[in-house]
Amino acid sequence: MGVIVQKFGGSSVADADKIFNVAGRIIDAYKKTDQVVVVVSAQGDTTDDLIEKAKEINTNPSKREMDVLLSTGEQITISLLSMALEKLGYPVISLTGWQVGIQTDSNNMAARIKKIDTQRINSELDKKKIVIVAGFQGINRYNDITTLGRGGSDTTAVALAAALHADICEIYTDVDGVYTADPRIIKNALKLKDVSYDEMLELASLGANVLHNRSVELAKKYNVDLEVKSSFEKIEGTKVKEVGLVEKMLVRGVARDNNVARISVVGIADKPGKAYKLFALLAKGQINVDVILQSIGRENTKDISFTVPADHLDDTLKILNDNLEVLEATEIKYSDKVSKVSIVGAGMASNPGVAAKMFEALYEAQININMISTSEIKVSVLIDEENAERAVKAIHAKFFDE
């Protein structure tokens, strides 16, 4: 067997007991293959505590210095986990991002990995050492510390798995796999044995908080087999990989995203180029626009509605209000009391009945649909937030209980 990459998140290494639990998982892998590379995050609330410390001093510090500060969190974890493995009698060495040689661009707090130097890790693996790597961090060309932003440790793990041509990249979390819906809401949600990268991407972006999209995109690009598993229970998880064509289950999951806001720009002059101008302005402002809907307004005008992540709402409104005249619009309406509920499944494209079945479930539950959006592998509806949980239950029951 070749290299195994394992990744453990912050909640899995939050205290000494949990660190020994993780050490046990690592030893299980080491007994199968002596080529084990482990990526860890900062312990529990460490990152939040460090951010708090910074805020006491400067509410707007440079991103470079934030990265110097935040990167200490993972460095603490790698040393403690190594000490636990030493205690248990296993050969181990910890490596920070710069010690590995995780080269990134200079975009502090949201850096992208450009290249990974595998020489040091391979030399330690040759000595049969378990290699513990600090996730979330790297260095830029000037030897400055960078961090990768949200989902950074997952990204580190997948990038290492790709660079080391690992057999598998195991992502350990506090859930034990990917489900057909959030198991906290839907009691009889089913755990998926495997999902494709594309399905996982849709599920991740739709709020099934298991894997960050960046890491799934990277895994897809380099064809890295992922497995999402529980840190605490020794049961099979969900494999994320390129799966075969036809699947029995057309719909793989029902996901909900509450971090969404709906905006309507009302009374735009119905001339060519106005929609272009609107979205060009938003793109320039780094706003991620999702579902878009255009309708005919009154008296030679049109209304354009779209959704953005809820935390982009303020920025979006500012851009729109600053440009009301340019857009020749009369009014901006908005709401952040909306949710996006989606069904995801690779087999959906060639089965038009799927969307209808979803709408039927919503109709039966008397839930009104604000907007609809579809892609090859998903159907999303925008509904009032207060109906979101009921909607997920109704849709899940329709597809998985009947």
Place this chain on the structure above:
Amino acid sequence: MGVIVQKFGGSSVADADKIFNVAGRIIDAYKKTDQVVVVVSAQGDTTDDLIEKAKEINTNPSKREMDVLLSTGEQITISLLSMALEKLGYPVISLTGWQVGIQTDSNNMAARIKKIDTQRINSELDKKKIVIVAGFQGINRYNDITTLGRGGSDTTAVALAAALHADICEIYTDVDGVYTADPRIIKNALKLKDVSYDEMLELASLGANVLHNRSVELAKKYNVDLEVKSSFEKIEGTKVKEVGLVEKMLVRGVARDNNVARISVVGIADKPGKAYKLFALLAKGQINVDVILQSIGRENTKDISFTVPADHLDDTLKILNDNLEVLEATEIKYSDKVSKVSIVGAGMASNPGVAAKMFEALYEAQININMISTSEIKVSVLIDEENAERAVKAIHAKFFDE
């Protein structure tokens, strides 16, 4: 004016307020010269907290991993202090030990600096940036993190001052200079305007906890002018430098060291080579022997007494008891209820009356002397610990009040 190196200890950067106080000191220097390099320690109890975290997991972790862990402490401080200076509107950059290029040997937790690469610091100084450097840490030739052990941040500061040919290396602490005696004991102790490196070395090793010996030795070797100053009060401190020959004050200070234990090896066979064997064994065991006294025992034997640091007592007793037969000794006696009280002054060597005056003070105070040791610039006596404070007072009064 050229480069100024400033060093602030852990208690000077313990919280946000203190960090802003330190930032003020740095700005004062920056206004005089825009070439300021600052060395900082870990905040307050951070290092102890990290050691505690490690102990929860492994009471005997590898020194390599301890250094990975401990070095995060200073990294946190450099980022926070940089954020404070950013907040105040000054150009600043933080650098860790490895970012500077502080090359050390591989003796983890007690590494020695071998070389400092000044390229990065000089390039930042050329941009008029205040450079904040993590003290106490470096890297070895394998890119592994090392720490310098006790007094490490002072050593970093002096080594940087030497490498950068700084005009002065200011050591900021919670005392405002070097005194003729510990001002907590002797109310009318005098602050010294300057002391020589050799005097400072004796004072430091005798428990005037201001500067660690390693840093003073380094300052002497590279002729770095030091100044010990208060972090909190803006008053002149004490300069440590090569001072002129004759001084008015023969005795520069009275110091006390409670971290001392006396050991007597009784009834050693009076044959050549026995003393050599004894001290060779102790040297092999890394025991620092200080005052040595040999006396004639009974029936063709001799007794050898010596002192060691109190925290070496257990190790010393183990070595001696393991080798009783080799040494042909009959008994080991010891006490850690002793103190070493010393007077230090460069002018002492040519003034034999100085030692007599010290003994007179002790006689008048009715304090019994166990052992005596003298060097070019100091006279030390070993006395019972319970008399130490009284002894310091009596000696100080004799030399400074009369």
